[in-house]
Amino acid sequence: MPGLCHSRGVMSDTAEPLFQRVALIGIGLIASSLARAIRAHGLAVEVVATSRSAETRARAAELGIVDVVFDDAAECASGADLVVLAVPVRASGSVAAAIAPGLAPGVIVTDVGSVKGSVIKVVQPLLPDGVSFVPGHPIAGTEHSGPDAGFAELFEGRWCVLTPTPETDAAAIERVAALWRAIGSRVDIMDPEHHDVVLAITSHIPHLIAYNIVATVSDLEDRTKKEVIKYAAGGFRDFTRIAASDPVMWRDVFLANREAVLEMLATFNEDLTRVQRAIRRGEGDFLEELFTETRAVRRGVIEAEQA
Numbered sequence: 001m002p003g004l005c006h007s008r009g010v011m012s013d014t015a016e017p018l019f020q021r022v023a024l025i026g027i028g029l030i031a032s033s034l035a036r037a038i039r040a041h042g043l044a045v046e047v048v049a050t051s052r053s054a055e056t057r058a059r060a061a062e063l064g065i066v067d068v069v070f071d072d073a074a075e076c077a078s079g080a081d082l083v084v085l086a087v088p089v090r091a092s093g094s095v096a097a098a099i100a101p102g103l104a105p106g107v108i109v110t111d112v113g114s115v116k117g118s119v120i121k122v123v124q125p126l127l128p129d130g131v132s133f134v135p136g137h138p139i140a141g142t143e144h145s146g147p148d149a150g151f152a153e154l155f156e157g158r159w160c161v162l163t164p165t166p167e168t169d170a171a172a173i174e175r176v177a178a179l180w181r182a183i184g185s186r187v188d189i190m191d192p193e194h195h196d197v198v199l200a201i202t203s204h205i206p207h208l209i210a211y212n213i214v215a216t217v218s219d220l221e222d223r224t225k226k227e228v229i230k231y232a233a234g235g236f237r238d239f240t241r242i243a244a245s246d247p248v249m250w251r252d253v254f255l256a257n258r259e260a261v262l263e264m265l266a267t268f269n270e271d272l273t274r275v276q277r278a279i280r281r282g283e284g285d286f287l288e289e290l291f292t293e294t295r296a297v298r299r300g301v302i303e304a305e306q307a
Helices: 029-040 054-063 073-077 089-102 117-126 170-182 192-218 222-230 234-243 247-256 258-281 284-303
Strands: 019-025 044-050 068-070 082-085 108-111 132-134 136-138 159-162 186-189
Touching: 019 029, 019 073, 029 044, 044 073, 054 068, 068 073, 073 089, 082 089, 082 170, 089 117, 089 247, 108 117, 108 170, 117 132, 117 192, 132 170, 136 170, 159 170, 170 186, 192 222, 192 234, 192 247, 192 258, 247 258, 258 284
Parallel strands: 019 044, 019 082, 044 068, 082 108, 108 132, 159 186
Antiparallel strands: 136 159
């Protein structure tokens, strides 16, 4: 089935589009936001998409956020000069295998996953000669998912980290970077393994803690659980927001980045044991010093405009 056609959205009066046809493989929060931003800024002549879920495909078609919705990933990617893998990270290899036969020399493939090392290992070998893979990670998001959750301003002022390999074509890196800059992102280049360690502590471990704390509440006896929910303070509310994130995506993140996550989790557990010991012993000076240091980190986040 060739796809469902829609009238093209009005493109802005920016300069020449960066790409003729952008194919989004997956159309959740990130990809639907990217589609909206690309069209708002006139960065592609055509934006097409597909999804594994028939329900998601139908909703994307109904919203009209792309020009064509395809049922098949290979058909969606065929003829595109930029293909964006926006699927759970452990699905990246199977998707790359499906679309690879139809990719012509000169095509750029990128992704938006929050784990880079394992994605590069499974995707890079599958791509034909002449096709450039520019791994990427826009560090932006909300707890919501699906095509309805996207909005064009999601990436404004946020970092997008690109993690090219030594084999990645420099011109392809710059074209992908130009796309992210054009929709308001700050772009940085990072080694894939280093990226995975950094994100393990800045993103993956916080999500794991949130999931675990909310799971702990779920295990409480019924009356206590109802009171916790009823009187939820700001801190717990923040944890519930994070723990409402896409479970499939985060399952894959933890499994794909298990080494870095386990390394950072071991460090966290050591620090937590030290805090537990200080509370048991009544070591107020230690606790105050720790909390003072953490306030300084928060100020740094605010000063970096990432709050």
